[in-house]
Amino acid sequence: EAQVTQNPRYLITVTGKKLTVTCSQNMNHEYMSWYRQDPGLGLRQIYYSMNVEVTDKGDVPEGYKVSRKEKRNFPLILESPSPNQTSLYFCASRRQGTLGGYTFGSGTRLTVV
């Protein structure tokens, strides 16, 4: 089944403890992206990647890092999480040349206390 897989689905952590949210897609998509979803704010792009080793900032990149060492994986790294990063996170991917048709993962609900 074609899909974007995120892990974990739920995570509670403490301020300052580094964490990584993994994202993997099995569709050989070139483009991958991370979004956060907050009530009343919709979906905001954190980082995106056009292909292996090519990444760029989205609208809200502060406090996050990403890497794209392999085409299928696009982990989101929070080096020192803070409570304002409590949110619902989505990874998404799409094929180069397709228009806007991102396939989204099921989400990771992160709580930073």
Added chain:
Amino acid sequence: QQQVKQSPQSLIVQKGGISIINCAYENTAFDYFPWYQQFPGKGPALLIAIRPDVSEKKEGRFTISFNKSAKQFSLHIMDSQPGDSATYFCAASVGSGAGSYQLTFGKGTKLSVIP
């Protein structure tokens, strides 16, 4: 700066009625306008999309109307059903080049269809 404004925030419609969600954009470089549907506990899923070279696109009960001069587009759900109850997001992107990587979303509309 919010580049895509969506309204209303929430919408309650009777079963069989028409649901209408509106979006307005500011960036004239946008040339691709998708709508996403999100059910609780799930990620958004592409529902229907339109390019500005057409004024309307219909897929089943879902129709996008597009007004380029007004920089507005809307989603119409005909014969709304309880199974349509979800959050709907409009979005916009530039169809090619560097801007195509970034999808800008509206803030979402929570639709409830009551029997």
